Amino acid sequence: MSLLQRLIARPPPPRTAARVAVATELPGGDEVDVLWVRDPRARRLRLLVSERGARLTVPLRASQREAQQFLDVNLPWLAAQLARRAARDVRPAFGRGDPGPLPLRGQLRPLEWREARLLRIEERDGSIVIQAPPAASDAMVRRALRDFYIAQARRDVGRWLPAYMPGLPRAPRSVRFRPLSSLWGSLSPSDAVSLDLALVLGPPAAFEYVLVHELCHLIHPNHSRAFWREVELRCPQWRALRAWFRGDGLALKAEMKRLVGP
Structure with a gap:
């Protein structure tokens, strides 16, 4: 019996989540690890993608077959999400001189840079204005x-x-x-x-x-x-x-x- 089968066949004690990473083939042929989590608190099957990777949450009442079928049906969505994440990962971190725009409340706002004595960021006439002294580092701007x-x-x-x-x-x-x-x-x-x-x-x-x-x-x-x-x-x-x-x-x-x- 595989580790995954043991995870599904023997539910953990109440309030304890059991986890196992399972190599999963995507529609395009690529392989990705999906973290299966047998969670006694879960009420439904759920597939999530976060910065940590892909995670399939399995409630105690769900069988391995049901969980696998759910995952198989959602593999195209999983592949699309992972591809989008990979494309975003190549973008550089925000820093001084970034041309913008900046997102806020569902809109992309024009970004204006102005030199000033003190570091300050404010919304003004639909734009986001960053006033920064010459010595302000990228890290300081990100904190602001x-x-x-x-x-x-x-x-x-x-x-x-x-x-x-x-x-x-x-x-x-x-x-x-x-x-x-x-x-x-x-x-x-x-x-x-x-x-x-x-x-x-x-x-x-x-x-x-x-x-x-x-x-x-x-x-x-x-x-x-x-x-x-x-x-x-x-x-x-x-x-x-x-x-x-x-x-x-x-x-x-x-x-x-x-x-x-x-």
Whole structure:
């Protein structure tokens, strides 16, 4: 019996995820490792591509045959995602003098560079203006750009959050932004919301959906039908937005990494 068969045949103890990397042939003949994860918390089969590679999440109730069939059906999508990631990897990291444009809220904004005594980045008349002293390094510019995007993301959440507070059992303890490897958001046991900073690059509706998703976990700390009813009540188009992340989310994460670093 292979390691993969043992993984599928003998589920791990509750709350423990078992993992094995499986060499998988793509439609074009290339081979890639897919990390199979037998997760007792999973409710459905799920294939993801992140900066760490491809991952197939398998719930306890799914058989090896069902998981393999699911993977086979999604191999063309996996190949396309990996090809797009490879094409993005050749782009240089953002630095001083980069011609732009810069993404923000689903649009590409013209980028202007100006010499100044202090390093500052602001949105002005639809453009993003970077004022930088001659001594500012690429790393300093990327840190300033990260701070700029965090400020923009906080502004968006600050505008949306009041509308959702009346229907929540309690307020989130905090909302913080940082690059996440595969998730778009999470809610900690202490009610702290974490959101991927890359959300501010994409369409505002997609960003708002992720916020709604995490806020609804304050009502139901799971992905039950009751949870999704709460999401749909606040965001009727959530299915289309979730599909958008499946198609374009990886590119968003990669671009944020290029712009501000890991």
